[in-house]
Amino acid sequence: MTELIRADHLTRHFKIGNALSRRTLHAVDDVTFAIGEREIVALAGESGSGKSTIARLLARLYSPTSGTITFAGRDARTFRSRKDHLRYSSEVPMVFQDPFASINPVFRVSHGVLRSLKLHRPELSGAERQAEAERVFDVVGLKPDMLQRFPYELSGGQRQRVGFAQALAMKPKLILADEPVSMLDVSIRIGLLNLMAKLRDSEGVSILYITHDIASARYVADRLIVMYAGQIAEQGPIEDVLSAPKHPYTQLLLSAVPDPRAPLAEVTDRGEPPRVVDPAPGCRFRWRCPLAIDTCQTVTPVLADLVPGHEVACHVAQSGAEVKAFVS
Amino acid sequence: MPELLDVQGLCVDYVLPGGAVRAVDDVSFTVGRGEFLAIVGESGCGKSTLLFAVAQLLAPPAEVTAGTVTFTGANLVGLTDKELAGVRWRNMSVVMQSAMNALNPVKSIGAQFKDALRAHGVSERASVRARSAEVLKMVGIDPVHLGSYPHQLSGGMRQRSMIAMAMLFTPDLIIMDEPTSALDVVAQRALMVQIKELQREFGFAIIFVTHDMSLVSHFSDRLMVMYAGQVDELAATRATFERPRHPYTRGLLEAFPSIRGPKTPLRGIPGNPPDLATPPSGCRFHPRCPYVVDMCKTKEPELYPADDSMVRCLRIADGSLT
Numbered sequence: 001m002t003e004l005i006r007a008d009h010l011t012r013h014f015k016i017g018n019a020l021s022r023r024t025l026h027a028v029d030d031v032t033f034a035i036g037e038r039e040i041v042a043l044a045g046e047s048g049s050g051k052s053t054i055a056r057l058l059a060r061l062y063s064p065t066s067g068t069i070t071f072a073g074r075d076a077r078t079f080r081s082r083k084d085h086l087r088y089s090s091e092v093p094m095v096f097q098d099p100f101a102s103i104n105p106v107f108r109v110s111h112g113v114l115r116s117l118k119l120h121r122p123e124l125s126g127a128e129r130q131a132e133a134e135r136v137f138d139v140v141g142l143k144p145d146m147l148q149r150f151p152y153e154l155s156g157g158q159r160q161r162v163g164f165a166q167a168l169a170m171k172p173k174l175i176l177a178d179e180p181v182s183m184l185d186v187s188i189r190i191g192l193l194n195l196m197a198k199l200r201d202s203e204g205v206s207i208l209y210i211t212h213d214i215a216s217a218r219y220v221a222d223r224l225i226v227m228y229a230g231q232i233a234e235q236g237p238i239e240d241v242l243s244a245p246k247h248p249y250t251q252l253l254l255s256a257v258p259d260p261r262a263p264l265a266e267v268t269d270r271g272e273p274p275r276v277v278d279p280a281p282g283c284r285f286r287w288r289c290p291l292a293i294d295t296c297q298t299v300t301p302v303l304a305d306l307v308p309g310h311e312v313a314c315h316v317a318q319s320g321a322e323v324k325a326f327v328s
Numbered sequence: 329m330p331e332l333l334d335v336q337g338l339c340v341d342y343v344l345p346g347g348a349v350r351a352v353d354d355v356s357f358t359v360g361r362g363e364f365l366a367i368v369g370e371s372g373c374g375k376s377t378l379l380f381a382v383a384q385l386l387a388p389p390a391e392v393t394a395g396t397v398t399f400t401g402a403n404l405v406g407l408t409d410k411e412l413a414g415v416r417w418r419n420m421s422v423v424m425q426s427a428m429n430a431l432n433p434v435k436s437i438g439a440q441f442k443d444a445l446r447a448h449g450v451s452e453r454a455s456v457r458a459r460s461a462e463v464l465k466m467v468g469i470d471p472v473h474l475g476s477y478p479h480q481l482s483g484g485m486r487q488r489s490m491i492a493m494a495m496l497f498t499p500d501l502i503i504m505d506e507p508t509s510a511l512d513v514v515a516q517r518a519l520m521v522q523i524k525e526l527q528r529e530f531g532f533a534i535i536f537v538t539h540d541m542s543l544v545s546h547f548s549d550r551l552m553v554m555y556a557g558q559v560d561e562l563a564a565t566r567a568t569f570e571r572p573r574h575p576y577t578r579g580l581l582e583a584f585p586s587i588r589g590p591k592t593p594l595r596g597i598p599g600n601p602p603d604l605a606t607p608p609s610g611c612r613f614h615p616r617c618p619y620v621v622d623m624c625k626t627k628e629p630e631l632y633p634a635d636d637s638m639v640r641c642l643r644i645a646d647g648s649l650t
Contacts, residue, residue, distance in 0.1 A: 046512035046513075046514065046515075047483070047512050155600040155601075156371075157600065158600075185370040185371055185539065185601070186370070186539060186540065186541070186580060186583050186584065187370060187579060187580060187583050187596055187597035187601075188596055188597070188600065189583065189596065190583050190585070190594045190595065190596030191596050191598075193585075194593075194594075194595075194596075212512050212513060213513075214513075214587055215584065215585045215586055215587045216585055218585060218586075218587055218591070219585035219591065219594070242587055252514060253513060253514065254587060255517075256513040256514045256516070256517040256518075257513055257587055258513075258516075258517070258540070258542040258543045258545065258546075259542060259545075259586060259587065259588065260541070260542050260545035260546075260569045260581075260584075261586060261588070261589070262588060264546040269514055269518060270468070270484065270514075270515070270518045271484050271511065271512065271513075271514035271515025271516070271517070271518045271519075272482055272484065272485075272515075273482050273483075273484075
């Protein structure tokens with residue numbers, strides 16, 4: 001697998017409070033991962049786990065507090081010129097969660113596609129831009145006459161396809177898709193997931209698929225990264241992680257997925273959100289973990305390979321003990 | 329035994345300048361005491377409008393144009409707010425979709441409980457305090473949070489305090505409109521288990537609206553599937569999951585990827601839900617239906633009994649689709 005983008009020790013903190021109580025929210029803390037070419041990586045975790053912050057860091061909407069992003073072999077901190085920045089933002093576009101808010105309602109949908117083509121691919125003539133817009137609409141499964149529609153004339157699923165068409169027009173290498181299907185109806189979600197797989201297989205695009213829906217992640221992704229409280233709890237090939245989850249949090253997450261085909265699993269956890277404001281050292285999951293040992297109270301676990309390619313940040317799992325915190 | 333709630337032939341129209349749009353079309357169902365009825369469907373299928381009609385909370389341009397809502401023996405349709413006030417909250421309460429927005433952000437939880445209690449005749453300070461603390465404990469929140477403001481609580485706690493509020497008078501029926509949709513899976517599961525436990529303990533009936541069928545699979549007694557303002561299938565929950573009858577229900581169940589078992593390519597349901605201003609002729613699902621035949625395009629199906637289910641499908645009715 002050729003590496004396309006990598007994040008090393010990526011960290012993003014936010015200052016909160018006022019002059020009398022200065023506190024720091026650790027949205028993303030020391031996160032290291034890579035995404036290969038032609039790969040869909042699912043980033044899963046509960047709300048507040050830092051998933052969207054990672055997408056925004058990769059899109060360079062936020063600058064990291066520390067840590068680096070390396071894209072196609074080049075450190076993103078060395079981007080200086082407008083040309084560098086434009087090139088990066090065209091190769092790493094974002095598709096947003098809410099298709100009702102992310103398309104300008106007063107323009108035809110062609111506006112967004114043509115405008116980004118003009119900005120990012122100035123070598124194209126007007127006619128070529130139109131042809132390219134029609135091509136990307138065709139790829140995402142929209143008829144060319146849809147270009148002339150206004151957003152209000154399109155359904156949620158069609159709008160989200162417009163979002164992917166806009167991203168695709170820029171000849172992207174990596175699409176950052178932040179919960180692209182969570183606002184859509186169940187019956188049309190699968191269509192969008194199939195589209196993502198098609199973009200990988202026939203257009204050669206990598207996708208970072210941010211979601212809290214593990215089942216949809218399994219359907220489309222090659223690898224899974226599970227986030228908890230701003231840190232990576234577990235990552236690896238998705239079938240490995242789902243068939244043999246090693247981190248207690250991953251096990252909890254899997255046991256809570258509603259599945260009509262399986263009996264109801266016993267879960268006593270309340271789903272209280274993690275504390276990420278000025279966190280003390282130690283495992284951030286220890287408050288909810290039935291297996292927590294003394295080390296977990298004081299030492300922050302780091303990701304380590306359990307089997308090659310399958311990494312877990314858990315003291316208990318790393319000690320070689322069998323982790324069975326929650327049964328799914 | 330008479331049913332707790334009996335809805336017959338309910339129609340709700342949105343009266344717009346361009347003509348009326350029928351959002352709920354001839355819906356009939358009953359809810360027994362202590363029953364858990366789930367209503368599922370896509371956005372725009374009329375499920376929230378139906379809930380609002382049952383609770384008599386519709387505001388113009390929406391209005392009930394036909395049918396009855398009989399609750400504990402009395403028809404609620406056409407009653408004035410004053411007449412409804414005795415029923416609301418005491419006998420029937422509603423948990424709104426998003427607790428993030430349904431709670432007043434500038435009032436403490438306790439103050440909001442007090443408002444509800446006072447408006448319904450409990451004003452003595454000691455009983456207000458005692459009852460507020462009691463319901464909060466029932467949903468597993470420390471009563472110290474009566475002094476907390478909504479922003480100080482997590483999403484799950486806010487949603488649970490909404491449910492506590494709905495239980496202030498231990499009503500016979502609690503109507504819930506997607507109460508878990510803003511929560512992540514772990515909190516969602518915990519809330520569902522809690523709702524079920526409370527129901528077992530206090531015996532109220534629940535109407536639970538959701539777009540996520542798999543969520544209620546282990547919790548509801550009966551399942552009602554809505555499509556384009558109509559009931560498509562009404563049956564025991566387990567029966568529907570084991571043997572979905574209506575093509576739309578089949579499609580919905582096949583649209584869920586699973587975290588277990590072999591990975592199979594899924595198709596979802598092609599097309600989009602219809603615009604209710606111009607519903608398709610014949611069966612409303614026919615443009616998206618994989619089993620469509622000619623008669624579906626012209627003849628409007630009714631709800632037909634099929635085994636223990638009620639199904640709105642012509643081909644199920646004549647036995648050509650099993």
